[in-house]
Amino acid sequence: MTDAVRDVFLPVAAQEHLDDFVSMSEHAERAGYERVWLPETWGRDAVTVLATIAARTERVGIGTSIMNVYSRSPALMGQTAATLQEASDGRFRLGVGPSGPILMEGWHGVEYGNPLRRTREAIEVVRLVLSGETVEYDGEYFQLAGFRLRHDPPETPPPVDAGGMGPTAVELAGRFGDGWHALLATPDGIAERMADFRRGVEMADDDPEDRRVTVSLTCCALEDRERARHLTREHLAFYVGGMGTFYRDALARQGYEETANTVAQQWASGNKDEAMAAIGDDLLDDLAVAGTPAECEERVAEFAGVDGVDAVAISFPRAAERADIEATTDALAPR
Template sequence: MTERDVFLPVGAQPTLDALVDQAVAAEELGYDRAWFPESWGRDAVTAIATTAERTDEIGLGTSIVNVYSRSPALLGQTAATLQESTDGRFRLGVGPSGPIVIENWHGMDFGNPLRRMRETIDIVKQVLTGEPVQYDGECFELDGFRLRCDAPEPAPPVDAAALGPKAVELVGRFADGWHAVNYTRDGIEERLEDLARGADLGGRDVDDLRVTLSVGCCALEDEERANDLVAQHIAFYIGGMGTFYRDNLARQGYDDLANEIYDAWQEDERDHAIDLVKSELRDQMGAAGTPEDAREELEQFETIDDVDAVYISFPRGATPEEIHETMTALAP
């Protein structure tokens, strides 16, 4: 049975306490796991540690922390500590993010993201064994240290976000799960093949990997408002967050549409970009409308073969009240 997770809207909450309240509500509503993003607002580590104190059963994880702003060893320490603070409920989700965030916010060079992600996963997993870490890579060389505290038992899984074929293949070879973001219902199929190929190359069983698919959701009695919010959210990512999401959509058979949305957004013709999403893409990438309609659309994503969990994410423009209404309407 496909699990139903929730991607918490960190940026939409006025306080850390309000954010944690959302996680508490998600547990009460029966969601399997709450994922915490980290971009340029609140850090995910503090939010998860605080949430761990106020929840008992819901799984908690990062989706995602980037592999540039923390060293791999520190990510390993963080994962070990959060596994302890959550009593074994933690999953670490990592990813490269993109040059806009890494270079303009963190002030670091966005160089060789695939290699850096692979080495980060390797090192984190070594750290989590509690054994001395010996690593000689292209990005990192480590020697002579081990965790000063006891290694977590069990070690938390290490998931990774990836978009392109080679990146997804890398996840299949080295990570414990894949976070699929910005995919259409049809377009994820080819990447699932890449994941399986990577698992085979790594001598692993792809069925042991957790595939988590992100779906933008809004369930309101005001059907038009719900559809507008989800379409605006999708258009923002395709048009306003660099070229990665545009290119990812193009690879899924939407080359002309992806470029038209991107160009419209860049030229400040954002209403046109949103209209394009609403007319040609929204139902392939999101679940929106009345509570009944949104539930039916979300269930279509949950029937995709080899997807183990779907997490509902909320539009950037949704108010805290609309987020709560959606979370309640789409509860498992």
């Protein structure tokens, strides 16, 4: 048994209607999940979606995982966090991170440099905004003076987490954030990075028990086992092969360097079937949870049982249909 709670990581893929995200969140709330997380990619913006979810739910927490620190100023992120905390009656948690250069430079036209420093400064500024005091900040990327909320700050400021995959990024999450969001990690990989996280917490002279570690875990639990594994394999191939070097590097650090390079090369060459085929069953089962409901429940418990993990966020393959998402949500709901 484990004390780790279960969250839902709402689909990365754009849905047909805004109401789809809302109904998924209502479904998660009824099923007993603690929180729904929403990434901000190239679909609907996270703030509008989460505000709508907050208005239509009563208990389930809401959070961003992640809101990137390049497309919004840290002062605006602080305002947003304060507003969503108010809109949700204290149920909001802010997850931030730097994303990657392909997205930031190609989509937002923002130069991508020293992402860890920028993330640190963004977290510090957000906290200053949430304090309600006048913000005076002199950093490498942000120099601010005179900004202050024109309304009362949240009575309980929302926690600010950081996403991270490499050792230094995870250490930063422990040192400056209220928690760490792990992604594309094996159980052994999570345990290895946990040492970096705890080192960061020690540098902050804080207690790891006061921080929260959330693992985003791609899951597909279907009676049709082959479909579940196909969807999940395609999802992993897309991230390792088509989303820049961060995911490939993370996979290499966890002992799969040759496979990571093969997937990336095949995907870049347009050989998507070959890229998927390079992800063998062992790797599929080390990174994700895919199969029948019974075997998936057992595998989720293994990730939740890693020492230091506080929450497992049930995520879904990007090509999963609504029926797949609902079946997986029900199959892996908290017992």
